[in-house]
Amino acid sequence: MNIPVPGMNGCMANDSLQKTRRLCPPRVYVENWLSVSYVPYYLPCPEIFNMKLQYKGEKPFQPVTPSQYPQPKLLEQKPTELLTLTPWLAPIVSEGTFDPELLHRIYQPLNLTVGVTVFAVGKYTQFVQHFLESAEQFFMQGFRVHYYVFTNDPTAIPRVRLGSGRLASIIPIQGHSRWEEISTRRMETISQHIVERAHREIDYLFCLDVDMVFRNPWGPETLGDLVAAIHPGYFAVPRQQFPYERRPLSTAFVAGGEGDFYYGGAVFGGRVARVYDFTRGCHMGILADKANGIMAAWQEESHLNRRFISHKPSKVLSPEYLWDDRKPQPPSLKLIRFSTLDKDTDWLRS
């Protein structure tokens, strides 16, 4: 039942929210060359950090259409192998914890658009084809998707056939000689991009590494306010062994007794507004470190981890959503959905 609620403002959206996007025909199109005015690293962009964005409205709970699906079994006798809830009651998503059809029925009527940012700079442009092709097969099937490919060489980005309701935009950015620079700039670029464009075009945003492929369905079970993914290398070790930044001088410093999970920098996302707050926060930390002449142990992944301790994610993806194929797959991980491509990292980063 959709009940109009007059006189109540706040997070309840107008049901008459008009979408002014038009559905583009299914092909890749190249953005007009944006003149990216590059701001020196040590000067934050004043207009970005003061602006509040006008987002698409928050949606009230929509009724789910009646349907057949099995009754949830409250008294589970079989031991579940993975933790399914964090101590702050955020779901940990893995195969078997959710009903894909039910979730699809809940999310489909919301007419959501999901954005994806990937950075293909220098030699990394060679991964775009495989990434996009696998995404076309497995990522958010049945939803509107908008890929944002950031690159220093738009001519190197191949044209990939996209399904209906799915777009790609190629956005030129400045390249750098050091791969660490490229990696660390991503937070700044993503937050700027949200301000300039993305907040008008998408509802949810995922920020993914490009040197990966989708191997199995990645669907609306991953949608949440602020979503993090557990790093495949550290899900079974105690927090003292997490590769946090351990130098107190850095803003990404994490003390010995802190930390929930070690999250991977290759996958994070959420509602556009939350991703904006998150990337902006990380970027401020990176700027402060730059001013103090320090770079965190794992670049922006360290800052991401620091921020996820104080701003806990509302949903956590199990290592099924961020896997390293070089590792043997443990039996507790039933379905690997997104994993690394075998590659020569030293050559790529040269």
Next chain:
Amino acid sequence: MDPREFWGKSTKFWLCLILLFAVLLGFYSQDTHSVVLQRMQLEKKESSERDCHLDTCRIPEVPRLVYPKAQLLKPTRVDVLVMTPWFAPIIWDGTFDSAILDAQFRNITVGLTVFAIKKYVVFLKLFLETAEKHFMVGHKVNYYVFTDQPANVPQIPLQEGRQVVVLEVRNYKRWQDISMHRMEMISNFSQQRFLREVHYLVCLDVDMKFSDHVGVEILAPLFGTLHPGFYRGDRQSFTYERRPLSQAYIPRDEGDFYYAGGFFGGSVPEVYRLTMACHQAMMADQANGIEAVWHDESHLNRYLLYHKPSKVLSPEYLWDEHMLRRPPLLRKLRYVAVPKNHAEIRNR
């Protein structure tokens, strides 16, 4: 150099030029106008954000805390389901860490609605006293006591940040009507005052007492509680309303859980929607000459089937020790029935 000479003609000329340049910069800065617009929207959004409930508005920041780390390969409970297939946590003891949650939910005010009509005022004293010990301790609480006898509301010593608000309402002859009209009254007051006063609403039965911690782990945009009599059962055995004529009708092959009418809640806008929908459904039923088998509870179940709650509370949060033997999977009993003589207390 003579100071007066400094402010000579050429300096004035350069100053004017600089000013002109600055003005032009202002004009051509494309963002100025939109920044001003956005600042206006910012003010508007800030005032509306005060009404926003935590869950969708921002990711709450927590200070440095010390707590044991969760282990991905060691689930906290293996004897029960802790998450529904639509990702709503099912709250059992051991699944949550109050230290983190209290930090995430600091600075919120929780409204508790309870109805003490006719003879039910006798339950208020024990209800409020135990609530002071166990309900949302450390957070701001407004007890909204709906009653037809304001003079009979007991004076209970309250902790800091907590207050009792007595709301005078009418009574009804039949206890079923008293129960059902709670929906109408909550929806009216949600719009009139709760929206401005509290972030979350918790709607409870009064003939109960708190016996263990009930805290912010329950708070979500919309939550329901598993009825203690049906948590084991199959959906066919749930006492849903089964007559298609009623608005509360649920077919035999549908249903997730049987939710209890005595403990539900959520953010004020969502509780408003729920109570309004249930009230309208009950009015429609009345017009059609039908009354759902379990009254407001039947309508609540229909609503929560089609508007899935974002959290579900386990039977720890609503139990009756006198009617049910306590199973080992219930490690705590937090909110329990107070024995009453049904015939005595109703309809007088």
